Amino acid sequence: MSAEAAVISTGADQPYWDGLAEGRVRFPRCAGCGRVHWPAVWRCGDCGSWEHAWFDVEPVGQVYTWSRTWHRFPGLESLSAPFISLVVTVDATEGRRLTGILEGDDAAIRIGARVRGRIATVEAAGRVVPALRWRVEA
Numbered sequence: 001m002s003a004e005a006a007v008i009s010t011g012a013d014q015p016y017w018d019g020l021a022e023g024r025v026r027f028p029r030c031a032g033c034g035r036v037h038w039p040a041v042w043r044c045g046d047c048g049s050w051e052h053a054w055f056d057v058e059p060v061g062q063v064y065t066w067s068r069t070w071h072r073f074p075g076l077e078s079l080s081a082p083f084i085s086l087v088v089t090v091d092a093t094e095g096r097r098l099t100g101i102l103e104g105d106d107a108a109i110r111i112g113a114r115v116r117g118r119i120a121t122v123e124a125a126g127r128v129v130p131a132l133r134w135r136v137e138a
């Protein structure tokens with residue numbers, strides 16, 4: 001199953017998932033006031049506009065927080081434990097954050113560390129879905 005076929009969203013975030021399937025990380029910017037929204041919304045809470053323009057960003061940012069998980073979860077058997085989950089403040093998004101799993105050496109992981117993401121896939125509950133993997137930048 002392709003990653004594209006596995007993600008089904010009828011929500012406002014569908015362009016995000018479509019972007020990941022195409023190899024792009026995208027965020028919505030309100031066409032009315034310019035605010036970047038995440039999670040995606042149908043209507044801007046600031047200005048009331050229903051229009052959003054999605055823009056691509058480079059998947060780079062800073063670790064906002066992280067956690068090491070020592071046990072496995074049902075449905076996520078494809079992840080070998082332990083693994084480190086990150087919340088990353090993505091550059092050029094007005095402080096919006098994305099999650100993902102750390103790959104590579106974890107010795108330099110800390111809050112504020114610079115990380116770069118790549119789009120990978122993960123098998124979750126029998127579906128293959130796009131997911132971000134982050135690596136600490138040297």
Ligand SMILES: [Zn+2]
Binds near residue numbers: 032034035
């Ligand atoms: Zn707005």
